[in-house]
Amino acid sequence: MVEAALAAGLAAFVLSYTFSLSLERRVGRLRAFADGEAGQRQIEREKAAEDELGVLARALDGMAARLGGLAERAKVGGAQRESILATMVEGVLAVDAKLRVTFSNRSFAEAVGAQHPIRDGTPLPEVVRGPSLSELLTEVLREGEPQERRIGLVLAGEERVFVVQAAPLGTPAGPGAIAVLYDITPLERLERVRRDFVANVSHELRTPLTAIRGYAETLLEGGLEDAENSRRFVEIIKTHAIRLGNITSDLLTLSELESGAASSPSERVSVQAVVDSSMRTVTTAARLAGVRLVRGEIEEAEVLGSRTHMEQVLVNLLDNAVKFNRSDGEVHIETRREPDGNVTIAVSDTGVGIPSEVQSRIFERFYRVDKARSREAGGTGLGLSIVKHIVERMNGSVIVESDLGRGSKFTVTLPRCS
Numbered sequence: 224m225v226e227a228a229l230a231a232g233l234a235a236f237v238l239s240y241t242f243s244l245s246l247e248r249r250v251g252r253l254r255a256f257a258d259g260e261a262g263q264r265q266i267e268r269e270k271a272a273e274d275e276l277g278v279l280a281r282a283l284d285g286m287a288a289r290l291g292g293l294a295e296r297a298k299v300g301g302a303q304r305e306s307i308l309a310t311m312v313e314g315v316l317a318v319d320a321k322l323r324v325t326f327s328n329r330s331f332a333e334a335v336g337a338q339h340p341i342r343d344g345t346p347l348p349e350v351v352r353g354p355s356l357s358e359l360l361t362e363v364l365r366e367g368e369p370q371e372r373r374i375g376l377v378l379a380g381e382e383r384v385f386v387v388q389a390a391p392l393g394t395p396a397g398p399g400a401i402a403v404l405y406d407i408t409p410l411e412r413l414e415r416v417r418r419d420f421v422a423n424v425s426h427e428l429r430t431p432l433t434a435i436r437g438y439a440e441t442l443l444e445g446g447l448e449d450a451e452n453s454r455r456f457v458e459i460i461k462t463h464a465i466r467l468g469n470i471t472s473d474l475l476t477l478s479e480l481e482s483g484a485a486s487s488p489s490e491r492v493s494v495q496a497v498v499d500s501s502m503r504t505v506t507t508a509a510r511l512a513g514v515r516l517v518r519g520e521i522e523e524a525e526v527l528g529s530r531t532h533m534e535q536v537l538v539n540l541l542d543n544a545v546k547f548n549r550s551d552g553e554v555h556i557e558t559r560r561e562p563d564g565n566v567t568i569a570v571s572d573t574g575v576g577i578p579s580e581v582q583s584r585i586f587e588r589f590y591r592v593d594k595a596r597s598r599e600a601g602g603t604g605l606g607l608s609i610v611k612h613i614v615e616r617m618n619g620s621v622i623v624e625s626d627l628g629r630g631s632k633f634t635v636t637l638p639r640c641s
């Protein structure tokens with residue numbers, strides 16, 4: 224009896240021991256799977272089991288699949304974000320609470336003249352000289368509010384202007400801030416050119432308008448009775464009115480050229496015909512100034528463009544060559560078919576010449592070497608900028624060579640179509 228009970232007890236012990244051993248092994252397998260240490264093959268057997276551990280194994284497997292999907296999506300999303308940030312033209316910079324760089328893209332490195340990539344952890348003041356960006360980010364970190372500011376950075380001796388948008392950035396590693404930098408230097412430059420231009424135009428218009436008003440008032444206040452002077456005053460008024468007319472028509476031409484509105488149909492234009500008609504236009508002015516117009520060798524060629532524009536180019540060059548000449552001087556024009564498919568038109572004079580240091584500036588709007596002389600001669604300071612515009616629109620170029628006190632030579636090169 225006792226033996227039977229002992230035997231049964233032993234059997235129960237052996238059975239429960241082996242059962243608990245196998246249970247421990249199976250739980251161990253599930254834990255290894257959950258920890259990522261066991262593979263799919265090991266879990267498959269457990270999933271097939273009908274008991275509670277089987278249910279748990281199937282639930283674990285489902286969860287693993289969902290987590291895997293999420294991780295994959297996060298990785299793809301992260302890579303997408305990285306590549307978007309990397310290819311952005313705007314500079315992007317992230318810093319931690321101590322202003323150490325935690326992220327920066329290539330555009331940022333280029334904007335601040337730093338080597339790309341900027342090592343994470345580099346203190347911002349080591350990357351960007353000048354306090355403006357650090358101050359902005361410190362403020363954003365302190366206030367916890369986004370801010371926008373325009374800051375200037377000097378790079379390679381040149382001032383560049385940026386609009387910076389900065390915002391606080393909470394990361395698992397702690398608070399930080401992010402900044403996006405837009406380089407608005409070209410816009411600023413354009414804006415300055417526009418402002419200068421408006422100021423120049425106003426200034427140019429004011430002088431003749433003041434003169435016209437002054438002389439008109441003098442006439443009204445008794446000048447009309449003075450027959451000799453009144454004629455002179457009216458002539459002065461007329462001269463200034465003509466100047467106003469010249470300025471406005473030159474401005475109109477320039478603005479049409481710039482807006483592209485003057486893209487009058489391209490035609491084949493005979494260089495010889497344009498030389499002849501332009502010479503006729505300036506004949507009277509040359510005679511009055513005592514300057515001889517010499518038609519040198521004219522090699523015929525045709526160019527593609529607008530005849531009116533071509534005439535404007537040559538009349539402006541010839542007119543300048545007469546205006547800035549000496550009396551008894553000479554203006555010479557010649558054209559040549561070049562073997563490279565171009566035609567060159569050269570206008571040279573024996574005039575005052577242009578100092579070498581300003582030769583590149585004479586094509587700027589309103590630039591004049593001798594303002595008084597130009598004004599006196601009815602110049603607007605816009606002639607050469609119109610010439611340059613037209614020639615460049617025709618895919619050509621214009622250059623100047625000049626010897627101070629001896630004369631100048633302007634050469635226009637244009638592609639010929641015959």
Ligand code: ADP
Nearest residue numbers: 543544547585591592597602603604605606607
């Ligand atoms: P404008 O002749 O109306 O003054 P331009 O734009 O045609 O304006 O010329 C700009 C300046 O370039 C002139 O004011 C003058 O100082 C200089 N310039 C142009 N052509 C000549 C030339 N042939 N000889 C000397 N100076 C010239």
